[in-house]
């Protein structure tokens with residue numbers, strides 16, 4: 001189960017302003033991309049609509065972009081074409097990555113933007129991280145960003161309605177998140193995301209999708225990385241902050 005087939009069409013309303021352009025998205029990772037040699041090979045393995053992949057190609061890197069959602073891969077291809085960027089795209093679930101790409105061939109693998117929680121539980125999450133790790137050259141780095149699920153779960157089930165309209169391509173929409181928090185960490189959780197586009201005549205067109213996710217604690221993630229021989233080089237984890245970044249190096 002992948003999801004994002006409906007949200008792929010309206011995904012720009014879910015991306016923050018600074019990350020809307022490829023250059024802006026890639027700039028958010030300047031601290032890690034500056035560690036790469038100029039001809040490095042990098043993978044974005046949950047590429048979504050492709051801003052990061054196209055931004056990395058703009059830095060002169062050799063980029064492969066994969067995603068489980070065919071609609072997302074299609075949007076990445078469109079964006080790469082629009083920017084004249086050279087990005088190889090492959091539709092791939094994380095567990096299929098090592099069948100489709102050469103192991104030990106990447107200097108950096110990105111899995112960013114609240115993607116990993118879509119792996120269906122602890123075992124699938126470990127397998128996903130293992131695939132990403134196997135694609136790295138020794139000394140290569142895995143770059144992950146994540147929601148702080150400790151904080152999300154503490155907030156309980158709720159409705160988060162945007163406080164103002166978001167404007168994209170001259171069109172306004174209100175973004176609504178409905179969080180369905182299960183009683184136990186290991187259970188399937190749901191996030192329903194609705195993008196309600198408000199036209200000039202006041203009519204409203206809603207695109208929405210219910211996404212499944214399986215949350216994890218930071219400690220579990222760190223322990224998985226450790227078991228896979230990945231050394232955490234940098235972590236911004238703070239239980240009070242909304243999200244964090246982890247950079248882990250393959251030994």
Ligand SMILES: C[S@@+](CC[C@H](N)C(=O)[O-])C[C@H]1O[C@@H](n2cnc3c(N)ncnc32)[C@H](O)[C@@H]1O
Nearest residue numbers: 004046047048068069072093094112113115118
């Ligand atoms: C929240 S989006 C993030 C997209 C992009 N990285 C960003 O930051 O905008 C999560 C992405 O993970 C992808 N995804 C979900 N399950 C996946 C899986 N099992 N294997 C690979 N990608 C998956 C979705 O299709 C979606 O594009």
